[in-house]
Amino acid sequence: MTTLPSEPTPGPRARKLNATSYVVLGMLSHGPATSYDLKQRVGYTVGNFWAFAHSQLYDEPARLAEDGLVTASIEDGGRRRRTYSITQEGRDALREWLGAPTPEQTEVRDLGLLKLFFATFGDRADLVNLARTRRDSHRSRADGYIAQHERIVDYADPWQVKSLELGIRIERCVEEFWAEFVTELETGAAD
Template structure:
């Protein structure tokens, strides 16, 4: 599937949980989805217009004083979304710049690699803390009735980042232990 199609399905999936404005959708991408899927402002709004044109969503007025435009998924949008959910996923095209740099580095680059690993470790520690805080907030906000699919993706993020964090620590230890730094 093309990335733009996945953008369509990501937005349909968000509004399937209830009407959202473009701003609400962007906030959800930035807060919850950003660790495994990102979309820019420039992708979300044109896709919302396309989704509306194709009849997969319809605009509804909000009840608040700002009267912002909300999008609600239509029955046709639900059908298209459910069909997409039932299709097999494409294989992951994994690209990791840190691993590439480590692989092509020579012994003379050990200090630079250690600095990259330390930076990665610091970023991972922050991200794990953010995800654990999101998990705690979700459990409080939904009174322990968080949609199970949200918790599955959240826990995947925590587990995968913790695994990479352990690997970073091991790599730093190994490089320092070999006296290459």
């Protein structure tokens, strides 16, 4: 492996880090990874509740290397993959972010909720189908989270388990909303 030199930026960081930056730093805190490895790790963990373009996982590590927050090493032969590792400066940046206040409101970007908001301009049959589909989707996701919880609860990081438990509660709550709405639509109580 050839290690690429990284030139940490002296003093305050040259650019503001974003959520993707912290996802990469957090994932690299678990161990070195290629961009492909990061994509896989994110896919079965934080990707369940933090959506973003996976192409960012290929671009962001290089930017973090330029900032001195990660290092990159390249395979000498073969596919010449880059493997990234977090630096002490990267760990410090992650800790600083974790310690910062988080007053922002939760952002909800749910296409079903958006369609429900404008449902007055559509057909009732489409609304019933929307409610059933969303109920089933949230039930399926909650069931998947529960299965994942059962697989990892005894050995995973306890805070990752707590994150998964919150995901289960959110999905069950939203599933319950849509299930009640289906009942209201089917009994005429929603009219």
